[in-house]
Amino acid sequence: MSEDQRTRLTKESIHSELLRTSGRQMLIYTITFALSLLTVVLLSRLLFLHISSGWRWGILVLLIAVWLGEGIYYTVPGALRWYMVRTGRYRIEEDTVVDIRVEETLRRRGIERHFRNSRYKYESSVHFGRYGRVVTTKRVCEHSAVGDVFYLAVLDDRKHSVARIYNKKYFQLEE
Numbered sequence: 001m002s003e004d005q006r007t008r009l010t011k012e013s014i015h016s017e018l019l020r021t022s023g024r025q026m027l028i029y030t031i032t033f034a035l036s037l038l039t040v041v042l043l044s045r046l047l048f049l050h051i052s053s054g055w056r057w058g059i060l061v062l063l064i065a066v067w068l069g070e071g072i073y074y075t076v077p078g079a080l081r082w083y084m085v086r087t088g089r090y091r092i093e094e095d096t097v098v099d100i101r102v103e104e105t106l107r108r109r110g111i112e113r114h115f116r117n118s119r120y121k122y123e124s125s126v127h128f129g130r131y132g133r134v135v136t137t138k139r140v141c142e143h144s145a146v147g148d149v150f151y152l153a154v155l156d157d158r159k160h161s162v163a164r165i166y167n168k169k170y171f172q173l174e175e
Contacts, residue, residue: 006172022082089156099127
């Protein structure tokens with residue numbers, strides 16, 4: 001009889017991995033937010049020098065509103081996710097794969113398509129019976145099959161967002 005070759009998972013290892021990834025995400029959002037603040041300050045200074053006094057305050061208010069909107073849009077969800085992971089507001093559940101999509105072509109929506117070079121994006125995803133579509137890497141999709149059971153780290157938010165997935169073929173959860 002051969003020895004089990006699956007990687008061992010514990011709740012502590014999952015917690016530390018979730019903290020590391022959400023912390024890295026918060027760092028990226030914070031740097032982006034700081035760079036956008038610098039851009040707003042530089043643009044405001046430039047506009048104050050070259051625009052007539054009647055338009056100055058209106059454009060300044062518009063720049064500040066865009067900057068605050070960007071900050072709220074990018075930083076708040078990441079901060080909430082980090083807080084939920086930090087306080088342990090998630091659970092580990094099992095779910096079965098019902099569909100796999102490798103590099104699915106999706107149309108960009110809203111303002112995102114104006115800031116990208118393409119109207120389309122390509123995402124790989126795994127669809128679960130209970131938790132639906134979870135975007136993942138192409139590698140995870142290629143090493144999975146319909147019917148595989150996964151461990152899911154599910155956040156206790158309104159959407160029950162899946163923060164991390166582990167294929168039961170390759171990982172063993174220890175209590």
